[in-house]
Amino acid sequence: xxxxxxxxxxxxxxxxxxxxxxxxxxxxxxxxxxxxxxxxxxxxxxxxxxxxxxxxxxxxxxxxxxxxxxxxxxxxxxxxxxxxxxxxxxxxxxxxxxxxxxxxxxxxxxxxxxxxxxxxxxxxxxxxxxxxxxxxxxxxxxxxxxxxxxxxxxxxxxxxxxxxxxxxxxxxxxxxxxxxxxxxxxxxxxxxxxxxxxxxxxxxxxxxxxxxxxxxxxxxxxxxxxxxxxxxxxxxxxxxxxxxxxxxxxxxxxxxxxxxxxxxxxxxxxxxxxxxxxxxxxxxxxxxxxxxxxxxxxxxxxxxxxxxxxxxxxxxxxxxxxxxxxxxxxxxxxxxxxxxxxxxxxxxxxxxxxxxxxxxxxxxxxxxxxxxxxxxxxxxxxxxxxxxxxxxxxxxxxxxxxxxxxxxxxxxxxxxxxxxxxxxxxxxxxxxxxxx
Amino acid sequence: xxxxxxxxxxxxxxxxxxxxxxxxxxxxxxxxxxxxxxxxxxxxxxxxxxxxxxxxxxxxxxxxxxxxxxxxxxxxxxxxxxxxxxxxxxxxxxxxxxxxxxxxxxxxxxxxxxxxxxxxxxxxxxxxxxxxxxxxxxxxxxxxxxxxxxxxxxxxxxxxxxxxxxxxxxxxxxxxxxxxxxxxxxxxxxxxxxxxxxxxxxxxxxxxxxxxxxxxxxxxxxxxxxxxxxxxxxxxxxxxxxxxxxxxxxxxxxxxxxxxxxxxxxxxxxxxxxxxxxxxxxxxxxxxxxxxxxxxxxxxxxxxxxxxxxxxxxxxxxxxxxxxxxxxxxxxxxxxxxxxxxxxxxxxxxxxxxxxxxxxxxxxxxxxxxxxxxxxxxxxxxxxxxxxxxxxxxxxxxxxxxxxxxxxxxxxxxxxxxxxxxxxxxxxxxxxxxxx
Numbered sequence: 001x002x003x004x005x006x007x008x009x010x011x012x013x014x015x016x017x018x019x020x021x022x023x024x025x026x027x028x029x030x031x032x033x034x035x036x037x038x039x040x041x042x043x044x045x046x047x048x049x050x051x052x053x054x055x056x057x058x059x060x061x062x063x064x065x066x067x068x069x070x071x072x073x074x075x076x077x078x079x080x081x082x083x084x085x086x087x088x089x090x091x092x093x094x095x096x097x098x099x100x101x102x103x104x105x106x107x108x109x110x111x112x113x114x115x116x117x118x119x120x121x122x123x124x125x126x127x128x129x130x131x132x133x134x135x136x137x138x139x140x141x142x143x144x145x146x147x148x149x150x151x152x153x154x155x156x157x158x159x160x161x162x163x164x165x166x167x168x169x170x171x172x173x174x175x176x177x178x179x180x181x182x183x184x185x186x187x188x189x190x191x192x193x194x195x196x197x198x199x200x201x202x203x204x205x206x207x208x209x210x211x212x213x214x215x216x217x218x219x220x221x222x223x224x225x226x227x228x229x230x231x232x233x234x235x236x237x238x239x240x241x242x243x244x245x246x247x248x249x250x251x252x253x254x255x256x257x258x259x260x261x262x263x264x265x266x267x268x269x270x271x272x273x274x275x276x277x278x279x280x281x282x283x284x285x286x287x288x289x290x291x292x293x294x295x296x297x298x299x300x301x302x303x304x305x306x307x308x309x310x311x312x313x314x315x316x317x318x319x320x321x322x323x324x325x326x327x328x329x330x331x332x333x334x335x336x337x338x339x340x341x342x343x344x345x346x347x348x349x350x351x352x353x354x355x356x357x358x359x360x361x362x363x364x365x366x367x368x369x370x371x372x373x374x375x376x377x378x379x380x381x382x383x384x385x386x387x388x389x390x391x392x393x394x395x396x397x398x399x400x401x402x403x404x405x406x407x408x409x410x411x412x413x414x415x416x417x418x419x420x421x422x423x424x425x426x427x428x429x430x431x432x433x434x435x436x
Numbered sequence: 437x438x439x440x441x442x443x444x445x446x447x448x449x450x451x452x453x454x455x456x457x458x459x460x461x462x463x464x465x466x467x468x469x470x471x472x473x474x475x476x477x478x479x480x481x482x483x484x485x486x487x488x489x490x491x492x493x494x495x496x497x498x499x500x501x502x503x504x505x506x507x508x509x510x511x512x513x514x515x516x517x518x519x520x521x522x523x524x525x526x527x528x529x530x531x532x533x534x535x536x537x538x539x540x541x542x543x544x545x546x547x548x549x550x551x552x553x554x555x556x557x558x559x560x561x562x563x564x565x566x567x568x569x570x571x572x573x574x575x576x577x578x579x580x581x582x583x584x585x586x587x588x589x590x591x592x593x594x595x596x597x598x599x600x601x602x603x604x605x606x607x608x609x610x611x612x613x614x615x616x617x618x619x620x621x622x623x624x625x626x627x628x629x630x631x632x633x634x635x636x637x638x639x640x641x642x643x644x645x646x647x648x649x650x651x652x653x654x655x656x657x658x659x660x661x662x663x664x665x666x667x668x669x670x671x672x673x674x675x676x677x678x679x680x681x682x683x684x685x686x687x688x689x690x691x692x693x694x695x696x697x698x699x700x701x702x703x704x705x706x707x708x709x710x711x712x713x714x715x716x717x718x719x720x721x722x723x724x725x726x727x728x729x730x731x732x733x734x735x736x737x738x739x740x741x742x743x744x745x746x747x748x749x750x751x752x753x754x755x756x757x758x759x760x761x762x763x764x765x766x767x768x769x770x771x772x773x774x775x776x777x778x779x780x781x782x783x784x785x786x787x788x789x790x791x792x793x794x795x796x797x798x799x800x801x802x803x804x805x806x807x808x809x810x811x812x813x814x815x816x817x818x819x820x821x822x823x824x825x826x827x828x829x830x831x832x833x834x835x836x837x838x839x840x841x842x843x844x845x846x847x848x849x850x851x852x853x854x855x856x857x858x859x860x861x862x863x864x865x866x867x868x869x870x871x872x
Contacts, residue, residue: 001725003717004761006688009681012595029643029675029835049595049643049674074675074835101675104833105806129829133641141642145598152588159448159485162581164667164844166863167603167650168616168627170870180604182618182627185656185664185867191604191618198863201872205569206577207465207485213649214603220621228621231600238485239465239510239537245445252442281439289437325440370541389872393565397540399465399510408600427602427634431621434606436637436825 013048015089015267018081026093027078029101032071033135034113042066044095045113046077050142051267052135054087055079055095062095071113072104110134121420128427128436139268141426143261144231144412146268148212150260151233154253160208160235165198167214171386173197174335180218180228191216194405196337199236200366201393203401210235215405222431224420225305225358227409229429236366236403243349243365246402247325250353250361251282253406254323261415274416277322277355283315284325287347301330309357327351336380337373339365339402349402356414363404370394449484451525451703454517462529463514465537467569468507470549478502480531481549482513486578487703488571490528491515498531507549508540546570557856564863564872575704577862579697580667580848582704584648586696587669590689596644596671601634603650607822609633610771616654627652630841632773635672636802637829639837646671651841658867660856661741661794663845665865672802672839679785679801682838683761686789686797687718689842690759697851710852713758713791719751720761723783737766745793763787772816773809775801775838785838792850799840806830 013028030046030053037043041058044066055077057066069075079093109127110119112134117124124131131137152162172179172190179190195211202209215232235253240246258276261269269276290311291298303311303326315324328347331340341347350364367373373394377384384391409424422428427436449464466482466489473479477494480502491513493502498515505511515529545563546555548570553560560567567573588598608615608626615626631647638645651668671689676682694712697705705712726747727734739747739762751760764783767776777783786800803809809830813820820827845860858864863872 001755002720004680004683004687004720005717006691006715007684008590008594008688009684010594031640031833031835047641049597049641072833074833102804102833102835104831106831108832127828129637129640129825130832132638133832138641141599142597144600148598149592154444156585158444158446161485161578162584163577163862164580164650166665166865168652168665168865168870180618180620182616184616184865184870187870189870198872201565202568202862204467204565205483205485205574214600216604229602229604244440247440248443248445251440252444255442279442281441284438284440319437368538389565392563392872395540395542396544396566396569397467397508397510397538399467399538426599426638429602429604429620434604434620434623434625436634436828 013051013053015051015091018053018089018091018093021081022083022091024081025078025096026081027076029074029076031133032069032073032075035066035069035071044069046075047133047135051089053089054084054092056092057095063097068100069098070103072108073100074102075100108133121422125422125428125433132426136271137423139271140412140416140418140424142268143265143272143274143416144408144424146261146265147257147408147412147415148231148233149264150257151210151253152212153260154256155210155235158208160210160237161202161206163199163202163206163209163211164213165192165195165211167192167216170389171197178217178219180216193217194232195234196335196405197390199234199403200337200398200401201390203236203238204393204396204398207238207399208236220431225410225413227421227425227428227430230410230425231408233406233408234403236401238399238401240365240400240402243327243351243363243402246363246365246404247282247284247327247351250363250404251279254282255279272416276415279321279323282323282325282353283319283321284327284351286328287326287330288328290326302333303352305358308354308359312354312357315354322356324354325351326354334364336377336382337366339367340376353404353406355411356417358410358414360410360414361404361406363402365400365402368394368398368400449487449489451487451527454489454525454527454529457517458519458527460517461514461532462517463512465510465512468505468509468511469571471502471505471507480505482511483569483571487525489525490520490523491531492528493531499533504536505534506539508544509536510538511536544569557858561858561864561869568862572707573859575707576848576852576854576860578704579701579708579710579852580844580860582697582701583693583844583848583851584667584669585700586693587646587689588648589696590692591646591671594644596646596673597638597642599631599635599638599642599645599647600649601628601631601647603628603652606825607633614653614655616652629653630668631670632771632841633826635670635839636773636834636837637826639672639674640829640832640834643674643835644672656867661846661849663857663861663864663866666861667844669842669844670839672837674835674837676801676836676838679763679787679799679838682799682801682840683718683720683763683787686799686840687715690718691715708852712851715757715759718759718761718789719755719757720763720787722764723762723766724764726762738769739788741794744790744795748790748793751790758792760790761787762790770800772813772818773802775803776812789840789842791847792853794846794850796846796850797840797842799838801836801838804830804834804836
C-alpha cells in the first residue's frame, strides 16, 4: 500500500511570472515552435499551453548544440530570463540547457510556425490535429473558453443553477426535420436540438437555470454559418414578466462576456487582432419595424440571412450598434412553447439577437399555464399526448418564465470576425466532416 | 426603436440576507410549499429556488385570507422578518400581503411537501416533474452543481483549458458493444462514450485540458449503478511522468470538491443528512495486491463489483479510507491507448478510483509515441486505419500525458449515500426510461 497525497504540479509560465524573474533562471516544459537563425545565435520560439516564448540559443551559453533541436519537439528547458523589449512578451530566455522529452515521428503537413496557417479551410480541417497547433488557431478556443466562463460566472452570481439535461430524447422539440434520429433500446429517439423543454421543467423547482452543452441539428445546411453539432448556452428564468426582462438579461450577458474577455484574454485578442464591440445597451426593433426598414411587405413571416445582414448594417449606421434585437416574430414560424403576444395573437413574445449581421441567440417568454399550452398545441395541430411528460410540469404549476439559447460558435465567429463557423469548432461536424 | 439596458433582476433571498433584515419588510417570489395550521395562525412554508422559508399567516396581520392560498401556487409575498430560533433558518416572515402569480391546474401526484417523498423510485421517475419539487430531491442536483463547479475552479486555477469535443463520432473508443450507433448523413456514427481521444489530441497544443459533458453507454445494464447517459468529468495533463502524477491530481480533485461542498453547500448537505468523507490522502494498492487481499488467484484479469465492495471495506478498516486506488490492471481488459507497464508489459499504467465500494473514476498514463501506439494496435488486432485521425496527432508529436474520467452521478450517488444512481440524474436514461 502506498499513500497518494493530493497535489497538482503547476509550472505554468505566464508573462507576468517571467517579467518578475528577470535575472533569474527559469525551467519549464515546452514545444519547439520555430527556430530562426540570426548572426552567431538563434531564436528558438517555444510554445507552452498558452504562450509563445522567445528563447535564444547561443553556443557559448548553452550546454547543447542547436542541431539537437527540431521544430515540433517537446523539451524541458532551462535558461536565464532577460529583459528584451523587442520580444512580444518583453522578455526572452537565454538557454543554458534543454532535454528532449518527445520527438515527432513525421514532418508537420502544415506550416504551424508561420505567422498564419496560409492554407484553405478544407486543408486545415483535413489536418486538424496539426492545424490546431498554430497559435492563432488554438487561441480561438481560449476565447470560446472565456465566453463560457463569463456566462457561467454571471449566471452563478445571479442565482441560476447549472443543470445537465438529456441529449437522447423522445421528442424533436424544434421539429422532426432538423433532428437526428436514433434507436434507443428499440424505441425511436432523437438527439437533443435544445434543452428547451427540460430547462422549463426545472424552473418549477430551481427558479433560474442554465446549461452549457451540445446541441444537434440534422438540417442539410452547407453554409459558412451552420454546424450540425454545436455548443448552446442556455438560460431560463422564472418570474420573468415580459421579454424585456429576458432581453435585459441577454444584454447583461453580452456586456459581461465582452468585459471578461478584455480582462482575461487580452493575449489572445491581440494575437487574433480582434476588436470587441463596445456595448452599453442594445437597440431593439419589432419584426414589423424591421420589415419597414427593409422596405418589405408585412406578409413576410420571417427574416432570411440577407435581411439579417441588411438590418444589422442599418443598426450600425443608425443606432451605432453591432448588436440588434428583433422582437415579436409571427407565431407561424415560432415553436409551440412561445407565448403569443397579448396585443396581436398572430405575433409572439419572442426575440432574436443579431450580431454583425448574424443571428446568434433566440429567446422569448414561454407559455406557463397548462390550459394555454394545450390550446396552442391544438391550434398548431401537435399531438399533446407525446408531450405529456412536459405538460405535466405546467399542470402541477409553474411561474411565468422565459429565456434564451445562444450559439457559442456563432458568437465566437462574429466576435473574432472569422469567415467560417468551422474555425470556431475544435472538431466541427458538418455534412462532410465526421472525422476527426 | 427601443434601447435595452443590461440588467439581471436578482432578488434571491438567502438566510444571511433575511437574518440581517430582522424587523424590516421583505418582498419576494416563492412557491407555496406547505400550509400547516396552528392555533389562531398558520405556518406557510414557501419554496424559493434554493430554500424553504417559514412564513406565518395571521388573519390579524395579513390583508388576505388563508383561503386564498393553496399549496403549489406561485406567489409574490410581502412580510416582516422576525427572529425565530425554532425555525430552520432562524427567522420567519410574518405575512402582510401576497399576490397570486400562477396556480396549478391539477393536484400534485406525489407528496412533495412531506419530509420525504415516500414513494418508490419507479413512481418518482414516472412523476419526475413533480418529484423534483421535493426539497431533498432537488438538493441532490445542487450538490451535483457544486461538484462540477469545484472541479472547474480547480482546473482553471491549474492552467487546464476547458474544451468541447464531439458527441457524434466515427469510432467507438471503448468498444462497439457499448456504443449507440446512429446514421450521420449516410455514414455510420456512434455517440461518444468518452472524450478520450479528443482530449489527447488537445494535449499537443493546450498541455492540459478538461471537459464536463455527456457520455453515452449502450450496454444493457439494469443495475442501481449504471446509466445509459451520464456526465463525465474528464481531464488530461501533458508532461505527466507516471500515474503517480495523475493520481495526485485525482486526489487533489477529490479533496477540493469535498472542501468546496462543505463551504458552499452546507444547506443542502444538512438537508440530505450527508456526511462527506474526510480525505487527507488516498491509499493505493496494485491489482495483484488487491487480488491477494481478496484471496483470489492472479489469473483473474479484472475486479467485479463484489470485489470492489470487499476491497473498499478492507480499505476502510485497514487504511481508514473510504477511497482506494487500484493500479496496474492487466492490459487485456484496458483500452488500446493505455501505456503498458515498463516492469511487466502484461500490465498497464492504469488506475481505478473506488469510493464507498464503487468505481467512480478511471485513468492512466497514455501511449504518446506513434510507434508504440501502432505496435499496440497491431498486437490488439485493431485496424489502425480507422484511427488515422487520432494517430496523426501522435505522429506530429505529443508530450507524455495521462488523465482520468470521473462519473458525476456515481460520485454524487456515493457522496450522498443514495441507493440508486437514477436519483443523481435529473432525467435519467436507462433501458426503460427515455421519458421525461
